[in-house]
Each structure stands twice: as C-alpha cells, then as structure tokens.
Amino acid sequence: MEAGVEKKRVISPKSKKRGRRNREIPRKEVPLSDDIEDISFSKDETLQIRASLFEWYDENQRDLPWRRISSGFDERDKRGYAVWVSEVMLQQTRVSTVIDYFKRWMNKWPTLHHLAQASLEEVNEMWAGLGYYRRVRFLLQGAKEVVEEGGSFPETVSELRKIKGIGEYTAGAIASIAFNKAVPAVDGNVVRVISRLKAISANPKDAATVKSFWKLAGQLVDPCRPGDFNQALMELGATLCSLSNPRCAACPISAQCHALSLSRQNESVHVSDYPTKVVKAKQRHEFSAVSVVEILDCQEMTGPQSSSKYILVKRPDEGLLAGLWEFPSILLEKEADLASRRKAIDNFLQSSFNLNLKESTRIVSREDIGECVHVFSHIRLKMYVELLVLHPKGNRSIDYKNLDKESITWKYVDxxxxxxxxxxxxxxxxxxMVQKHKQTEQATIPERRRKTAVRR
Incomplete structure (x- = not known):
C-alpha cells in the first residue's frame, strides 16, 4: 500500500476498544454532517470520483518497486507476496524509507517459499531500523502457515484474514491490488480523503465511524480496477490531501469535496479540520542503564591476534523488540544517579553472566558516556549509557560456566x-555514542602526550 500517510496508520473496523482510549481534541465549531450512518455517495458522485481519480493517478502515480511486479496469471502468487511484504513494511513507516528495504528483502527472499525457510533472527536482521518488529514476526509466521497449508496464496479477504498478522486493511489491499477483488482498503489516508469528501466530523476512532468509512470506501471502489482505485485513493491522501496542508487547487476530486465547499462559505472552517483530531494516548516514560561491555583480546574466539569483542544479549521471544539483540541493559524503576545505575548493572552482569568484575576480570576503563532518548509508539525510553572495557585476568577468557543459559542468550560480536x-x-x-566517544578520546591522546612532555 504505497499509500503511506507518510506515516501510515491502519484503521480496522475492529478498533472499538482502541477507539475508546482516544478523546476528541477541543476545537472550534465545525458544521456537523448528517448522521454518519445515513451518509452515502450517489451514483453520479461515484462515477465522477472514479473517472477524475483514475485520470490523475494514471498520470501521476509514483514509481514504486512493488508496483512493478507482474500481475499476470503465472505471477499471481508472487504479486500477492510482494504486495503483502510492501503493505506490512509501510505500516507506520515512510514510503521513502521502505523502498530500499523492500528491494533488499525481495532479493533475499523472492517468493513466499523462500521466506518460509528463513529464521526469525535472519528476518529481524533484515528488518532492523524499520521498527515495530512485531510486524515481521507475524509476516514470517504467516508465510510458514501458507506454505504448510499447501503454498497457494489466498486471494479473498476471508481467506487472507485467517493468516497470522493480516488484518482487515491488509487483506483488502492484497485482495484488490494483487487479485483484482472489488473490496475496499481503508487506511489513514483513505479516512482523511473520505472525511473531507463528506465533511464527516465524527470521531474517526469511534467504532461506528470506522464502520461507516469502510462502507463509503466500498461504494467508491471501481469493480474493473479495484486495486488501482484503492492505490489512487491512498496516493491522493499521501501526496495532495495531506494532514495539515492539503493542496486543494491540484486535487482531481475537489469538485466533490464537501469540506472544501464549507471552507469557501465560512472562513472559520478549514479543510484540515477534517477528520476530527483526537488526543493520542500518553507515552509511558521508562529508564534503563545500558552497559556496552567491550572485552579486549578475547582469545577464545579467534586466537591471540583477535580484536576486542562486544557482548550482545538476546531479548526474550515475547514482548517489546522480541528476539532482537542489544547491549546488556536493565530497566530502572526511575531516573537514577551514576552510583545506583552501576550497582544495578553490576548485579545484572553477576546474576546473568556470572561476571564478577572484582574477581574474574580487570577493569581497563569504565566511563559514563551520556544519555539518549529512544521513542517507541507508546514508550519514551531514556537510556543511560556506559562503556565498560574489560581485560581477562591472567590472559584468561571470562568464565561463564555458571551462566543459566535458559534464562538468557548472549554472544560475542567482533x-x-x-x-x-x-x-x-x-x-x-x-x-x-560509544564510537563518537572513542574518536574524541583518541583525538585527545596526542595533546595529552604533548602536555606531559612539556611538563617534563
């Protein structure tokens, strides 16, 4: 779904519980439309919108790699797979970011059968940087399910919905774009376009409103070119009918836009008032202490000439960032001073790695690097970062023999x-952060030596 709100948000008709957590932002009065359940597109409106939108789309559609996959009969499964991959990648991610990821993905796993043979670690590594890693876990699991069921790619919404991770929107996008089924696909772009076409002021997160958007989108879908129509509607929302600065003068369906008509009649009304904005759920603030553990001359790995190694820990297979690798870290109950953070890290290294910093190793250096903030959709994580450089005592490797390997998975990385x-x-x-710190330290070494020589 190239659509990409440049940050794309999927709207599902089953979002009733999520919708209750959103409140309308207080705003100026906007003329309310009639009861949303009574709103519909007339036959003339529908035909005009289809014709105008197709004319615009055929001339202006973006050249995106997933649109180049052949839709011929012999290529239907490949087309379905490519649309599926692109749609999953585009959720909550900018189109410009997805393009290179999609190309690399399809080069490595060109068919569903290739993907089904991949490991979670492989797909996580390919996905790294796209975020929302739950998406790729479901994509891999879904691919394995399809292959286990015979390998034929489902073509209808009802069959697609049975696959792990495929919701109402993704099913509609795949069915219409890959298999020419006359079904709607409603994402944030489509909600924005339709809410402006009909000047719908109802809360777009409300279950009844969401249901009405799907009904209206279904009325508009062209039966002969459903995939192109859905992509055109999404493309319009991603390019011209943007969230804050809609380019109404260039819009091919502005003549049918009720919001634009209202704005011309009343200067206090703006097209961007639609859809109604809602307050996002508050982000949870969390804190963690991160220890980048560097081990010098770790001979057990590659011999006496080996370079330093870093310890990476694998996160649990369930929960946030499941199955991904990170530096040793521990969540803190609140913001903490340096002494408290180091005590927490020391306890973690002792309990998880049987790594006693006093007895089994020599600390070459331990430096507080600073802090950085990483934002997830629902969490604002402040990370306190340290660089802990160790050298095994007596030229021996660090002893991990007592490590409970069932509780934690780790590895050395050169x-x-x-x-x-x-x-x-x-x-x-x-x-x-660590690399920049090292470069800064390295750059100051000659200056330190010069000053030492002068003092002598």
Whole structure:
C-alpha cells in the first residue's frame, strides 16, 4: 500500500476498544454532517470520483518497486507476496524509507517459499531500523502457515484474514491490488480523503465511524480496477490531501469535496479540520542503564591476534523488540544517579553472566558516556549509557560456566562486524555514542602526550 500517510496508520473496523482510549481534541465549531450512518455517495458522485481519480493517478502515480511486479496469471502468487511484504513494511513507516528495504528483502527472499525457510533472527536482521518488529514476526509466521497449508496464496479477504498478522486493511489491499477483488482498503489516508469528501466530523476512532468509512470506501471502489482505485485513493491522501496542508487547487476530486465547499462559505472552517483530531494516548516514560561491555583480546574466539569483542544479549521471544539483540541493559524503576545505575548493572552482569568484575576480570576503563532518548509508539525510553572495557585476568577468557543459559542468550560480536549488523535504531544510537566517544578520546591522546612532555 504505497499509500503511506507518510506515516501510515491502519484503521480496522475492529478498533472499538482502541477507539475508546482516544478523546476528541477541543476545537472550534465545525458544521456537523448528517448522521454518519445515513451518509452515502450517489451514483453520479461515484462515477465522477472514479473517472477524475483514475485520470490523475494514471498520470501521476509514483514509481514504486512493488508496483512493478507482474500481475499476470503465472505471477499471481508472487504479486500477492510482494504486495503483502510492501503493505506490512509501510505500516507506520515512510514510503521513502521502505523502498530500499523492500528491494533488499525481495532479493533475499523472492517468493513466499523462500521466506518460509528463513529464521526469525535472519528476518529481524533484515528488518532492523524499520521498527515495530512485531510486524515481521507475524509476516514470517504467516508465510510458514501458507506454505504448510499447501503454498497457494489466498486471494479473498476471508481467506487472507485467517493468516497470522493480516488484518482487515491488509487483506483488502492484497485482495484488490494483487487479485483484482472489488473490496475496499481503508487506511489513514483513505479516512482523511473520505472525511473531507463528506465533511464527516465524527470521531474517526469511534467504532461506528470506522464502520461507516469502510462502507463509503466500498461504494467508491471501481469493480474493473479495484486495486488501482484503492492505490489512487491512498496516493491522493499521501501526496495532495495531506494532514495539515492539503493542496486543494491540484486535487482531481475537489469538485466533490464537501469540506472544501464549507471552507469557501465560512472562513472559520478549514479543510484540515477534517477528520476530527483526537488526543493520542500518553507515552509511558521508562529508564534503563545500558552497559556496552567491550572485552579486549578475547582469545577464545579467534586466537591471540583477535580484536576486542562486544557482548550482545538476546531479548526474550515475547514482548517489546522480541528476539532482537542489544547491549546488556536493565530497566530502572526511575531516573537514577551514576552510583545506583552501576550497582544495578553490576548485579545484572553477576546474576546473568556470572561476571564478577572484582574477581574474574580487570577493569581497563569504565566511563559514563551520556544519555539518549529512544521513542517507541507508546514508550519514551531514556537510556543511560556506559562503556565498560574489560581485560581477562591472567590472559584468561571470562568464565561463564555458571551462566543459566535458559534464562538468557548472549554472544560475542567482533568490533569490526558490529557496525554492519542489523541493529535496531535504539541499539545503533547507543553504539554511535560509544564510537563518537572513542574518536574524541583518541583525538585527545596526542595533546595529552604533548602536555606531559612539556611538563617534563
């Protein structure tokens, strides 16, 4: 769904519970439309909108890689798979960001059968940086389900909905774009366009309103070119009918836009008043202490000439960032001073790795690097970062024999390879901080030596 609100939000008719958590933002009075359940597009309106939108789309559609996959009969499964991958990637992600990810993905796993043979770690690494990693877990699980059921790609909304991770929107997008089924696909772009066409002031998160948007979108879908129509409607919302600065003068269906008509009659009304804005749920504030543990001359890995290694820990298979790799870290109950953070990290390293900093190793250096904030959709995480450089005592490797391997999974990563790994954006932020710190320290060494020589 190239649609991409440039940050795309999927609207599902089953969002009743989510909708209750949203409140309308107090705003100036806007003329209310009639009862939303009574709103519909007339036959003439529908035909005019289809014709105008197709004329615009055929001339202005963006050249996107997932649109180039053949829709011929022999390529139907590949087309369905490509649309599925693109739609999952585009959820909550900008179109410009997705393009390169999509190309790399399709080069590595060109068919559903190729993807079904991949491991979670492989797909996580390919996905790193796109965020919302739950999406890729479901994508892999869904691919395995389809292959296990015979490998034929489902073509109808009802069959697609049975696949893990495929909701109402994604099912409609795949069915219409890949298999030419005359069904709607309603995302945030489509909600915005339709709410302006009909000047709908109802809360767009309310279950009844969401249901009405799907009904109206279904009325508009062209039976001969349903996939192109859905993409055109989304494309319009992603480009011209934007959230805050709609380009009404260039819009191909402005003649049918009730919101634009109202704004011309009343200067206090603006097209951007639609759809009604709602207050987002408050982000939860969390804090963590992150220890970038660097081990010098870790001989057990590659011999006496090995470079330094870093310890990475695998997150649990369930929950936030499930199955992904990160530096050793621990959540804090609240903001904490340096002494408290180090005590928490020391306890974590002792309990998880049997790593006693006093007995089994020599601390080469331990520096407070600083802090950074990483924002998830519902969490604002402040990370306190330290660099802990260790050297095994007596030229021995660190002893992990008593580590409870069922409770935590870890690995060494060569410093030369760490930068090229598929790290999450949060982990990459931390690693970038450490690298900048090292470069700064390295740059000051000659100056320190010069000053020492002068004093002598």
């Amino acid at each position: 410093g030369k390879n760490l930068g090229s790994m598929g790290l999450t954006s949060g982990v990459r932020k931390v690693y970038t």
